[in-house]
Amino acid sequence: MRPGHGGEIDGRHSRQVELDFSVNLNLLAPSVSDALWLSWRKELSVYPPPTAREVERRLGKCLEVEPQQLICTNGGTEALHLGLSLFRERLVNLPMPCFAEYPFLAQQLGQETQLHVLEPAQWQVPEAWLYFPFQPGSVVILANPNNPTGTLIPRELLAARIAETAQIGVTWVVDEAFIEFTQGALDNSLLRLLDEHPNLVVAGSLTKTWGIPGLRLGYLASANAAWLETLRDRQLTWPLSGLAFPWAREFLSPETHAATLSGMEHYHIWRAGFQQLLEQSRLLDPLPSSCNYFLCRVAQHLLPATQLYAALLEKGIHVRRCDNIPGMTGDYIRLAVRDLADVAAFMTALNQIEERL
Ligand SMILES: Cc1ncc(COP(=O)(O)O)c(C=O)c1O
The missing domain is CATH 3.90.1150.10 (Aspartate Aminotransferase, domain 1)
Incomplete structure (x- = not known):
């Protein structure tokens, strides 16, 4: 359901x-003026660019990620779907409580799941989210910070566990939809460590930071070239709406991003x-x-x-x-x-x- x-x-x-x-x-979040909004009206009657490259370039500058390592999507949920779709035949580990879309996405993709439910006393303990006996070759999906508990797993702890489980072929999809609201913001993100973890996909959403749930903008980031190629091949033509482009031209700059984070x-x-x-x-x-x-x-x-x-x-x-x-x-x-x-x-x-x- x-x-x-x-x-x-x-x-x-x-x-x-x-x-x-x-x-x-x-x-x-910065708001769209009436004049800007009117000037975007024409975007509804023309096709948007067939790929998201332009937005990926702009987002890459804000997040300090190579644009080739980024794939922009129609919202964070689509990023999670695309990311999980890389691992169709694998068992998906779900540390819980979790965002309700994770089990639903796994179900939509026909993936088998293993639930790891934490007791309330464990919710605030970062290690408790990481040290389940994950099966070799399985996938872990979790949010950092967690939704709904708000627990932030320190980046170094999470990165160490990702590296450790790489030895048994475990892959991680880490959802950073709320990372920019944490103290330290992107210093807590795995985006800076992508190159060290080829078994990692970071999923993100612009929805929360920029206050744009209706625009639908999200992303995936990884250093795994084979996965990126598969994902680009899999992505549909016109992956973003025509309004995402003028919005990104107006707002998605390092200066506006820094002001928003402050x-x-x-x-x-x-x-x-x-x-x-x-x-x-x-x-x-x-x-x-x-x-x-x-x-x-x-x-x-x-x-x-x-x-x-x-x-x-x-x-x-x-x-x-x-x-x-x-x-x-x-x-x-x-x-x-x-x-x-x-x-x-x-x-x-x-x-x-x-x-x-
Ligand atoms: C943890 C988490 N990840 C991802 C999303 C998806 O965000 P979007 O609206 O960009 O699809 C949400 C939305 O509530 C969320 O809570």
Whole structure:
């Protein structure tokens, strides 16, 4: 079954919600002016370039990756699909909890999966995500930082495990969709170490950092020339929409990228402030996180998470329920980090709910 996501209520788009804490987009991303938007209108009536090369060149400069090692895709999910498609006959290891698309993509590709479910006490322990007995020749897919737990595995630790398991033919697909929200941003990324790990594919998404879920831009990066060739052969003609090109010309430069990353400092302050406020709540217990969302355990004996979800929704606030996240139980919710005004509105709603208990 197609998994549910943040931004959806019962399978439908949550557009009508006033405050959406269920999706984790950069609120400070550069926005498209009306004049720019109008000038892009003509792109709808002409074919886009047949390959993504131009966008790959621009993205390569921002990420400091050779453009030949990058493949741009229609969103991060397509990158994950393309990356996993390299390993059709292999067993796919799924450390869990994980992004709901991983098991779904493996199922779509007809791959056998092995689930490795971590207990909550292990979620914040970086090593716990890495030291399962992976079968020789299998593939591991995991997000760093993890979604939904927000755990960041230090790059050197992850790289050492990737190198170690290369000896038994294990391959890694590491999803860095949220890496730029972590303290240190790309210093935590495996992109800088690609050349040392031919058994690694990094998947990324521009959706979160740039706040463009509707544009659909993602990428794969690898130093494995044979895989890159296969992927380029496999990619369809016109892999990106016509709007992706003028968007990239306008925004995808090292200068704008650096300015966007410097805005992430706000997120670290907002997250700490939000968590501090929540520590006074009787209903929610926030868990540590390295990025722009975090889990909260719900005091189920006071109010079950499903009822809290409904009560917040009645007040125009949408949070991510976790009962349909693979490897999670229903006694958690996930909250996006948002600015001070939005957090104040959330806390008012939560306090009103608590007062009624
Ligand atoms: C961990 C993770 N990876 C990848 C994606 C996919 O992002 P995109 O919208 O670019 O397909 C998401 C989206 O929520 C995600 O949470």
